[in-house]
Amino acid sequence: MLVAARNRWERVFCARAIERLGEVGGGPLALVAEGNEDGAALLALLKRDPGAVGLDSLLTEVNKLNGVRRLGLPEGLFADCSEKLVAAWRARAIKMYPSDFRDPAEDVRIPLLAALCSSRQAEITDALGDLLIALVQKINARAERRVERQITAEWKKVRGKEGILFRLADAAIGQPDKTVRTALYPVVGEKTLRDLVAEAKANEKVFKAKVRTTLRSSYSSYYRQMLTPLPRTLGFRCNNTAYRPVMDALALLGKYAGADGKTRFYDAGEAARLGAIDHSAPAAFP
Structure with missing residues (x-):
């Protein structure tokens, strides 16, 4: 009795999905049409998860999302259906090859493809948002590391700054008429003074400015490619x-x-x- 009830409900589920799809149902069917290499390629692409965080992965997800949107699935296609039921049909469809979809009857094939495409459309949208956030964080972290390496190479932390400043002040007061080179340089050494200046310049404001410059450089030369397709795809x-x-x-x-x-x-x-x-x-x- 339970199996019969479940089968009956799945027939209702299929009929309702086909009715809501209407003429759009031909879109999902085209993915598995014999001889349609583009459809088979899109179907295979839909099944893949995003790769490593990077510009190529983001652009691939954008193309993937635009491809499934071109199928024209109506909004709320499975809004009143059990999430577990839709997930079960999606799980069933994602394991099938294009040739496997030709075995079931059309009234089963269409809901299978629709469940897969509808679920993946939502999942890809979420993944694209996560990928964008992760990519921005990666760009920022990479810029900070690069600036830190530059600053580390430019200056060496000077120890005992209070004692050095005291000796400089004492020398300046004791020999007010002499030049800086003759009065102060012999006290602590020119190199130490240069290290002090370099360390003072490497404060938070300078660090942030350098990070911003590095970010803009990376964006201008490479990552700007994502700004045209991304706003068109995500709202x-x-x-x-x-x-x-x-x-x-x-x-x-x-x-x-x-x-x-x-x-x-x-x-x-x-x-x-x-x-x-x-x-x-x-x-x-x-």
């Missing part, structure tokens, strides 16, 4: 007015997404919007 929303400048910047990126490669600056009227984010940053085109 960003925020109700917090404190982050309104960030949302305005994203809208600006979308506005200039189709600009040719020769465009290097935003229009003068757009600079005020960017100034709300960072007054020290020029209105350079991303």
Whole structure:
């Protein structure tokens, strides 16, 4: 009786999915159509998890998400269905090859593909957001490590700074008429003074400025590739007015997404919007 009830419910599940898909049902079917190499390639791509955190992985996920969206699955396709049931059909479909999908009847094949594509669409969207956050953190961490190596190579921590400053003050007071080179250099040595200056310059403000410069360099030469397809694929929303400048910047990126490669600056009227984010940053085109 339980098996019969379950079979009956699954038939209802299949019929409801096919009804909601309507003419769109041909999209998932095309993935396993015989001779459709593009469909088979997309199906294989949908089954893969994101690779290591990097620009290539992010762009691959963007293409993957756009591919499944082109199937045109309606929103809320399985909204009133049990998550466990949809997950079971997804798990069943993800193990099947394109040739395996041709064995079941069409009224089973369509829900199988729809469950797989619908679930993967949501999962890829979440994965893309996580990948973006991880990539930004990776870029920042890499920039910090690079700057730390540069600063470490530039200066050596000077010990006993209080004693050195006392000796310098004593020498300056005791020989006020002599030049710095003749009065102070012999007290602690020119190299020690240079190390002190280098250490003083390596404060937090300088460190952050160097990190920002390194970040901009990495972004300008490599990571800027993700800014055109990413806003087109993911929708960003925020109700917090404190982050309104960030949302305005994203809208600006979308506005200039189709600009040719020769465009290097935003229009003068757009600079005020960017100034709300960072007054020290020029209105350079991303």
